[in-house]
Amino acid sequence: MLSVVMEEFGGPEVLRARQVEDPVPGPGQVLIDVTYASVTFVETQVRSGNGPFGRPSLPRVPGNGVGGRVVAVGEGADSALLGTVVVATTGGEGGYAERALARADEVVPVPPGLALRDAVALLADGRTALLLFRQAEVQPGEKVLVEAAAGGVGSLLVQLAVHAGARVVGAARGDRKAELVVSLGASYVDYSRESWLRQVREAAGGGELDVAFDGVGGAIGTAAAGALRAGGRISLYGMASGADATLDEDDLAARGIRTLGLFAAPGPAETHRLIGQALRLATEGVLRPVIGQVFPLTAAAKAHAAIEARATLGKTLLAVGDREAATEGSASGTANGDR
Incomplete structure (x- = not known):
């Protein structure tokens, strides 16, 4: 072969x-x-x-x-x-x-009616997005930032947050990615611009964020953590920049901010369940890989x-x-x- x-x-x-x-x-x-x-x-x-x-x-x-x-x-x-x-x-x-x-x-x-390529696209990214989203406990009306929002996991997190009734801002880079993020129901901000974080706050309706999904790390993830309200949550799921975000654990603790993410892989049974759930949500139209x-x-x-x-x-x-x-x-x- x-x-x-x-x-x-x-x-x-x-x-x-x-x-x-x-x-x-x-x-x-x-x-x-x-x-x-x-x-x-x-x-x-x-x-x-x-x-x-x-x-x-x-x-x-x-x-x-x-x-x-x-x-x-x-x-x-x-x-x-x-x-x-x-x-x-x-x-x-x-x-x-x-x-x-x-x-x-x-x-x-693979469930009937779901294309095989879509199922494969959800195999890793779907289970990851569902796990992160469950941890973050996003509520209707909350202000949610998704970084790397045009990526495999990021685009699914955008859809899950929109479906939950949150006010979602997707951050990425470039016009092609902007078109995708907006088509998924979120506002778009280009984080290559100096004013990107101010634009995020404006797109979310002003004020501080409730949740940030950090798929970039580096300076972008660090800035996102600083934009969270007291009691907010930051979910760490990637480092597309090549470096982790620099997080001040004492500051986060003082502000009551929870740090979430992929710190421990789920067991085989939970992984199997999450994959099955992702495929079902795709057949129901909630997720579009x-x-x-x-x-x-x-x-x-x-x-x-x-x-x-x-x-x-x-x-x-x-x-x-x-x-x-x-x-x-x-x-x-x-x-x-x-x-």
């Missing part, structure tokens, strides 16, 4: 497509004929050798999320899964390939380069082979984007 193999750490060019042996499902595993693979910012960090969990062993096939059809099951796995269209995490590697292994008890069937770009599997290096250059909109996927129509069946896509 064709896969993308990484034999060294470095720039996007270390991702090279080559033929390898098909994986064989072991006990409790399934083999998925992959149609789409998810690409994440964390995967670019791992490739560079600067991932959050240290350097993994090499060589390896990157990719932690796929969607496709189950074509084989290992010992002890439910044979009823054969032929089922699913999304699944892969345990941290193996996703950038024509076939990938996953734990049978962790695959999530934004897929800004789809690269062929052989262009995984270009996908990584685009993410690192902050040239992407919404979610980035890899399309595997020419089996898309056969796998998606009659599912209708809701994604908004170009290829």
